[in-house]
Amino acid sequence: MDNARPTPLIEDIDGTRRKLESWISSNRGRDVRIEELSIPEATGMSNVTLLFDITWDEDGQQRSESLVARLQPAIERPVFPDYDLSLQYEVMDAVGRFSDIPVPELCGLETDKSLLGVQFYLMKRTDGRIPTDMPPYNMDGWMMHETSIEQRQHLWRTSVDTMARYHQLDYQEMGFGKLLVPGKTPLQQQLVYWENYLNWALEGAGHDIGQRALDWLQANQPKEESTVLCWGDARLGNIIFKPSLEGIAAVLDWEMAVLGNPVQDLAWFNYLDATFAEGLGMPRLEGLPTYEQTIAQWEQASGFSARDYAYYQIFAGMRFGLIMSRIMLATGQDSEVQNSFACQLLEKYLDRII
Template identity: 40%
Template structure:
């Protein structure tokens, strides 16, 4: 994935946004404190989904609180047809109540769009390191300097936390209220319908033969879910903040693709995203990261779920990331709309024996 494939949504009048955030936080969250936001920073390569702002809140001229704001992006070439930031906020609120799950500490949300012209929410900024996805962490970044043992520990800590998520009953507290209140895909059939619509919307009349073949194959071989669980959706290394002092997780990020489905799909996405940005682009995986069998067996042991449909859900992962890359490519040069390394790798996985 190149930088051109991931244009960062723009922010008009950043200083006006800074002052508006400063006033809103003072009034809504810290009414009896003197609050100043000295500056805001828009990190590069934050994708097409939301605008991310980094800033410090200085309280009473002495206490500094690092924060992150996520603003809903506007435009006609965004990665997804619709966004629901209040749903993401509510999901993190519910998930944050589960022992063993690490989520960012939420501060507040403004869902109406009246303050900044678009909905947003604010979180405390977590200390830690995030594996890069541009260039992929197998090519660049701090994981190159990590030992094989540390890479294994980091990987397994993430698998363990994903298993903790998948052990939760979505019909019980604290997830039941969230699941009942919000509208999002809640079965494999609903997910496939979403991606059929996504392909028609996202490609804007173009055709990606590999994605069309994969989607037809997924319909033809559609299995019954072993159970329904709340799934992270975008479960990958680049959405994990790792504690800088130990091989543990500080926070799981980015819940915009959450859904209900067979929990195996999260592990399949994790695996496919790792392999497509290594083997799929012709580079070796870093030593120490566990292989597919070891990863799925660990997840199965910890979560209690089976992984006999892993092949199906790897193809499902490939179809989704191929369509997302095609959509993102429309915002730049269009070179990956009809074909890409991801769609070709998806066909390769689809051709493997189940």
């Protein structure tokens, strides 16, 4: 698996440091200092994440705080056509206010692009451990080498329970009824988005497997679906576990949050794990519950039925396949655009169901 990343790096890291230093100082009403910025490389492929500490003097003492900045990407070939950081920020804020689901403590959103050239938001850094994307946790990393079978089971099951609790939230009460489009179901809205995404991501070249999946999804839409505010990118790699691994410290990355059937999060959670195991010809980590056990646990914890699970497996495969194809195109891996491991796995799942 190629580790090339489409995520933009900061060209003027020191200039960015000084601008952030000034912005935080202005917003806090006191001078703060930032010694250096760092960019994590183990997770994420669509935003710029900056890690840094701020220090300031208060009451004759030096104080400090660890922060994270998420920046809207500004590159020639981004992973997504647009990024609404304000929606991400709003979702995190609402989850924190309307539930006991842990999210990072937010510290400010800047939608004016004049400072850094892009939108950004800040949040306090949450201590803990995140399962790695690069390399995938089924292949290497701390989950493989530093956890017991019992700990892996606990991490997985705790994640599923947290996802189920999230699905019980009322999106209308949280203020996200505004995401509904009159005359279209949430699923129809999403299918329109992904049809447009295919054309944009492939820059007009088309995508045989992705289009085949979209055609099947259009023709087999479930009826009378439940609607919640879906996480959108529900997976282990978007969870910070407590350093002790006894629970979840924070749930991350709401950039793909959307109204839809909660089963789509469940299917994505399982499918992403399968992609980086079965899709790469690797075994899953020993001790992880089966996908069937995961479905049963989620149904019991959420109160929703997973009857549309097979449909949303294909939906998950279509989404991830197209995203990976965009990443391959953006990183110059032209031979893999329609032949990546993600596309091959989607084709395998399509052949099973059609």
